[in-house]
Amino acid sequence: MPNFRFRLPIDRQLTDAQRLALNNDSSILICGGPGSGKTVVTINRFLKPIRNNKDVMLFTYNRTLLASIKGLLTEKSEELFGNLNAAAIKDVIDNKVASFYKWYGWFRPEFDEERVENDFKRKILNRGGRKYSEIFFDEAQDLTSSVFTNSFILADKVSCGADNAQNLQGNFPPDEAVDVIFGSLRRQSYTELQQLEANFRNTKEIFEFARGFVPEDLGVQEIDISELDSGENPEIIIGLNEVQQMEYMQRIIENNTNSNIGILVNYSNQVIKIKEHLEKNGYSCKADASEDKSFSYYYSNNMPYEDERVMFDQMKTPFIVTYDSCKGLEFDIVIMPFFNDAQAALNKPRRHKEGDKYIIEKNADGTNKMWATVNHYYVGATRAKTLLYVLCYLKPSILNFYKPVLASDSDNDLPF
Known part of the structure; x- marks a missing residue:
């Protein structure tokens, strides 16, 4: 049977709204329904600093999505990574795309803001005080508000994708995930909200x-x-x-x-x-x-x-x-x-x-x-x-x- 295939449109194949989100240089929260291109934009945004050897991280919640993204980056490496050599590409796939829970050290949803703040600060200290230049959260509604209240401890810029209707973990009140995440990010640093309204997947x-x-x-x-x-x-x-x-x-x-x-x-x-x-x-x-x-x-x-x-x-x-x-x-x-x-x-x-x-x-x-x-x-x-x-x-x-x-x-x- 065939390999699972993740379809990744490149820049010229994106819609105007997707391209606007891709080229936005600020921190951003991208919201939209299933098939609107949140993950597509997030991956493309992640690849831009990667091609320029920036120190960034892409986090997912689901390990199945993590596996499919790693598979995509491996399969399409020649066209996605610009001039990076094979060793650099392998390092990105192995170490720059991760399950947030495992990267954190088996994060628990009940961890409060103070606990997460201290743990994030410890992560940065272990890196010699160096922040990431940008971190990316796909399916951000699966994490918790404490993560986003402290995200800028980790990086100078934060990019997220989220959808209220896909809040399956119950970590946010119904219909409030996007508002809570955006409010948390905006209170720390200038962040823009970009809506992707179309559905490109289903009939x-x-x-x-x-x-x-x-x-x-x-x-x-x-x-x-x-x-x-x-x-x-x-x-x-x-x-x-x-x-x-x-x-x-x-x-x-x-x-x-x-x-x-x-x-x-x-x-x-x-x-x-x-x-x-x-x-x-x-x-x-x-x-x-x-x-x-x-x-x-x-x-x-x-x-x-x-x-x-x-x-x-x-x-x-x-x-x-x-x-x-x-x-x-x-x-x-x-x-x-x-x-x-x-x-x-x-x-x-x-x-x-x-x-x-x-x-x-x-x-x-x-x-x-x-x-x-x-x-x-x-x-x-x-x-x-x-x-x-x-x-x-x-x-x-x-x-x-x-x-x-x-x-x-x-x-x-x-x-x-």
Whole structure:
């Protein structure tokens, strides 16, 4: 199966708004919906000082996005890095693009401003007092306000990309991530806000379906989709048991061998379940997997190190991943199986163990943090460029806004 491909338009292919954000020399917060080009602009802004040997850092939250960016920079190094030699390029890819959490030293969301301030100052002292010339945060809404209150301790200039509707971690109150981040940056140093309003990823049908998950989000509902291409309606297929869903997924994979395919689920055990199904049918996630039977997967807690290393070295599709870890990615085809679990995930609090007790995690507004929010499914659906499949046994009420295709009505399309 093909390598995962991150599409990176270069300067002459950008829109006027994207080019304006790219060429802005001040600190900047770039906001916009899925497919608007936030990550594209951030990467292009990062490459400008890199080509001039500036000391900069690009941070992501999701390790899957980190892997895809590193893969892009490796694959396109000759055209992206100007006159840098091979050793300098390797240093950038290895050391200048990082997971913020790992770079910090396993950052915890509950760290307050004072703790983060002291830790940032210690980071700079360890560098001999040298600030970075610029730091870049992609998917900034996944971090916390304490990070942005102290960002200028690290660098003379700060660039961020953020979207209120993709605040999946609950580290900001609903619909406030952009305002809070911008206010924090602006209080420290002059910072501009640049809105990217267009969507360049989805078809009209896919985006119309995706925003059905968040009917009360006016920012999403007001996005203009008149310029999007038309395509096929999402296929919402109900009445499939687990075995039938697995078979359906495999048929999609086999019929689309040259497409980027993302398989999105709620839980890590579901990632493992699909992984094991593919392996039983001759597929492999190992480094030596044959091209026609390879795939990749990722989940954040206790994933086998060797498999994670292989995924970072060469990200393949189909790519199996949780909704939490899919942001920043895009696929030609997205499959959302086991969707009958969505309603339970919306009502199941996240917990972590402290000593002998399990502690329910909290959002920034004090509410319980659930395994999923409606925004998870909005984000998941907007990963799809051309085709979207939602598979389930029983219809969850979250899908009441959309008329599904029943399994009994589509027998000719089912693989059994």
